[in-house]
Every structure is written in C-alpha cells, then in structure tokens.
Amino acid sequence: MLSALLVMAAIAIVLGAVLGFAAIKFRVEGNPLVDQIDAILPQTQCGQCGFPGCKPYATAIADGEADINKCPPGGEDGIHKLADLLGMEFKPLGGDAVSKPKSVAIIDESTCIGCTLCIQACPVDAIVGAAKQMHTIIAAECTGCELCVAPCPVDCISMQVIEEKISNWKWKYPVYSLNAVEAIQIAATGTAR
C-alpha cells in the first residue's frame, strides 16, 4: 500500500517536473493567434476598423474585444478567412463601410506646397519629400489607406483605382454565354429547334 503511494507520488513529481520544464522551455511569446489574424488582415494600416493599424485590430479580435467584420479593405473574403480561423459565423461587413477597389494615392505635384502633413500621416512611409519641397508617393509601397488625403491643406492628393493591365490581368471564372442569335431565331420562328 505504502509502496504504491510512493510510486504514484514519485511519478507525479517526475511528470510535474517535466511539465514545468516544458512550460518554461517551450513558452510561446505573445499570443500566436494575433499573428495568425494579422496574417489575414490586408495590412493597409488604414484604421477604418477603429484601431490604429492592423496589428492592434488583430490583438482586439484575439482578445474578443472586436468583431471580425470591421475591415473594409479585407472585404468579404477576409471576413470568411477570419471566420474560418476563429470558428465563427460569417458576418457581412459592419456599419456603412463599403469595400472599395484597390487604389493608390497620387499627389498633384504642381499644387503641393510641401507641408509634410501627408508624410506624417502615412503609416508605411511611402511618401518622399521634405519641408517646402514637393512630395511624391512611392506607388509600389502605397497601401491605399487614404490617411494622407484628409490632412492635405491644399487637397492635392487623390485616390486612383489600380487599372487592369496585362501584368495584373487574371483569367476570369468561366461563364457560359447565352447564344443571342439562337434566341432571336426562336423568337422569329416561334419554335424551338
């Protein structure tokens, strides 16, 4: 009886030590869920979700403080992915936010007065310029967050939708076209073939 107890106690101590060691050795820094959510978010850093960037929004979702349908640039697709990851139901985009086509900001360089306000507003440092010097946007780095549009005192920044070019063209989902000629024939003759 006593030996059995001792054996059980010894096993408990050994296993406890192993678990304790593992808890320290394999400790996960931060919440891994935050990174997974952050990887789905489009990283426009636009703040349309009410948080100052994608990472804070991801943290809020992980903590259960924010809904998953607050990201207009991510669109429905993003919400679907978040719902899949978190095991939640899909929700349509919240509020009156609409998902806009992807665009980049363009500075009208002849109107720019070089006030640097847009440079301070840009979350990804995609605007080049200095005080009283003309500014310009590095189009390849622009996330289309529109945060630079409002601060501009002379309204020289506009958003331009990215056009479809050969380089970014995609094959479309196959659709079956209706045969217009046949329909006219049927209408004319009143009989189906």
Add this chain to the structure above:
Amino acid sequence: MRTLYHFHGGIHPPSNKTQSTQTAIARAPLPSLLIVPLQQHAGETAKPVVQAGDHVLKGQLIGMPDGFVSSAVHAPTSGTIAAVDMQLIAHPSGLPNLCATLIPDGKDEWVALKPVDDYRSHSPAELQQLLRMGGVVGLGGAAFPSDIKVRIGKQKITTLILNGAECEPYITCDDMLMCERAAEIVQGAEILRFMLDANEVLIGVEDNKPEAIAALQQAITASGPVLQQNKRYEVVAIPTIYPGGSAKQLIRVLTGLEVPSGKLPTDIGVQCFNVATAYSVHRALVKGEPLISRIVTITGNVREAQNFEALIGTPIAELVALAEALPDTDAYIMGGPMMGFPLPAVHVPLVKATNCIIAASKKIFPPPPPAMPCIRCTRCVEVCPADLQPQDLYWFAQSKEFGRAQAFSLFDCIECGACSYVCPSHIPLVQYYRFAKSEIRAREHDKQLADQARVRHEYHEQRLEREKREKAEKLAAKEKAAQAAKLASAQPLTPQQQTEQAELAASRAHIRQLAQSEVEHTDEGVTK
C-alpha cells in the same frame, strides 16, 4: 534503336497538318506598317530606347531588356517610328500593351551586324549576353528568354533535348523549318550544347514527320566536322500522341526521367529547347541577326494554308490576307486548337510566340454544346499527361477552394486541354484551372505586398518611438548641461536671492509636471 518511354494518358486529335505542308515556306511581303510589342517574352517589358520620329535600321535595338527575366526587341525593318504607345496585342485579356509602331521605308536596310566568328572562344556569360541582346526567346509558345535557360546551375546538364515534336494539330511551322533549314538547327543545337556543356543532344520529332527526321539526320551527317566528335547527336522519332511536345512529357519519352513537381528540367540534368529556338540562336550568334522574324503557319478556314516567314510586328490581318481567309471566318485563333486563344482583333501584330494562326469558322470549330454537370466518369484522369485528377481540380476550382486545388498539384497542370477534349459533359476544364491558377498567383502577390506593408509599418512605428525617445534624451541632456553650468558659476547668494531661486525652481517643476501630464493625455488620445 533507342528505348522510348511512355507518359501517362494523351489523346489523338485529328492532326490537320497536311493542308499547310504542301508548299514551301514563303516570305511574307513587307507590310505597310509594323507594330512591335515591347513585351513579347515572359518577364519584364523591355524599355523603349526610341521615340516617335526616330529613323531606325533593320535589326536596330528598340527595346532594352529591363530586369533579370527580360529580352531585347529590335526593329524588324528599316523605317520611321511613328509612335511608342499602348496598342492592342495578341493576348487573351484583350488589353493593350506598350508597342512601337514602325512605318517601313521599303529599303529594308540592315544595321551593321556583328557576327561571332568562333563562339567557342567566348565565355558562356558573353554568349548569354549576346542571346539576351539578340532578343532570343523560346519559340515554342512560352517565349521564355533563352539566355536564362543556358545559365548553368549546380546540376550538370547531361542531355540537351531539341523539341521538334510539334504535337498540336494544324501547326506545321517547326516541321517546315526542320525540312528546309535543318543544317542551321543542328548548328544552333551545337552552340546550345557548347554553352550548357551537355554530353548528348537528342532531337525529338514525332513520327508523323518523316521528311523532317530525314532532313535532320542528313544535316547531322553533313555537319559532322562542326560538331564535336565525342558528343552524341541523335534524331529520335517519337510516337505521335498529344501532348508529346510538352517539355516534361518529351523528356519523359526520351529519357524515362520525370521532372519532379515544382522542379525544373535542369534539376534532373536535362534542358529542352524548341528547334526554332536553336535556329534563331544560330542566326543571332553566327550571323549576328537578332530575332526579327519567324515562321508562322496560317491555316484553318483559308483558301491556301501555308507557312510564312514573317517579320515580327506584321499585322495578322495582312498574313491571313495572303492565305486568303474564306468569308465565313468568324474568329482567328493564335496557337493550336488545343491551347490557343482567340485573338481580340485581327489587326494585332505577330509576336515571337505566334507559331500558328487558325482562321476559325462554325464549320471547323462548331460552338461547344452547353456544359453539363460532371458525372465523375474519370475519362479526364485517363488522358491527363501530368498524372493529375482533373475532376477533383475542377471541383476545387469551381468552388474556389484554392488551397485544396494547390494540394492536388494544380500547378503541375500544363493546360494541354486533353481533359476538356474528352469530357463527355463538355466542361471547359482548362478555363477553370487557368482561373484558379491566376487567382492563386494574384493572392500570393497580394500577400507579398501585405507582408511588405507590415514590415514598413513596423519600421514606421519604431521610427516614431525612436524620435520621441531621442527628443526626450536631448532635452534632458540640455537641462543637465544648463544645471552644471549654473553650479559652476554659482557664487554665495544672499538669503533673498536663495528664496527667489527656490521659488523659480518650484514653479519650473510645476510647469514640467503639467506638460508631462498633457503629453500623457494626448498619448492616450492616440492609442485609444
């Protein structure tokens, strides 16, 4: 006799090749205008180095390669550049791209050519540069810059394969080229073999082209002195089965080796070039002539199907006029009936990748019956040359489950169209695969951009943090210095002065405290 191997599946569509092999290759007359796209190759668009109004000579550089995967573009004849602007090109999207429009002056005057006397005395890097600046790209259809394909990696290339299979119906441009210009092909092959340092050269030709096989064999015997004696050259007749001319399938048939999923032929010591590419390598190096023309088959619903040697940039309308397209032609297909696509307009220019133009009519290509649901008969599985499960890929593509499609090796699909050809439900399977592939590529691209934006945003935050810290440190250092200076210059003070100073210090501390709390407030306002 060589042991040949099989690849899985394959089909036997009617070949329709005899129509266009009755007459020799004809030289197309100089067109009234040439539209030369600056992106005729896989990779980056060449940078235009001419402007409207410039006079150019035949073979003069008009597009400089821009980026690693890129190739040069040259003026196909002498004349005046009328414009460098966006023009409609032969692309399934029907979108315009940057082109140089050239009005020929009729003199067809060459620029000073710089042929290479003895390519063996040049380093591989020099020869690669010559191919790049000669605008040599793969002429089998993918138009991949050839200079990149001759770069030797870690793996030693043992076998160079020349692809003369030409398995798609209707197309005969390679067949005619092999029949008429076999010697140049063999010499081009020897240059490529030299650059790759391969041990053997296998020329794979489908057995429905006996004249081409004979011509190549004769050319190899005749050009014996040019070829290195200890290297083996062999023309191999391979069974006629579609898609036997696809690079991976041809490698399998000739060597029995399989290119692993996601790998390149070079990873297993094989490199593959089209016969027409070998021909243009010869032209570019031995004659110094850049790639400004190619052989193109004009066939289908035409009075006289024929192969033409046409200048790059020739409007396709002028070529089909030479072959006399019949009045009931309703579309023009670039490439073969299996993998080609309808041209957005007939005035688009001929490009380096244009191997064939088929005039289509309802009679030759009746519109496909409406697609029916998949009945999972697995006929597509039986014919798939890439050993895939087309019915599953179709299922995932149409329900947009791209992750699963990728897990089922969607990217090993060569888009040959064999599955669509046999599908009893007439489902446009390849269209679904193309849709899924381009969607996945676009998503990966977006992901890359998002990652880039994330990193930049993190740097941005770090920078703001650092600037704030540096400002505070500077302020503290300044204050400290001021205090030290005061202490140094401090003299015994009267009691009245002492109380005055104490009061001053107290009010300063109070103000600092106030300012500090305000900063905290604004900080809160930002983060919350």
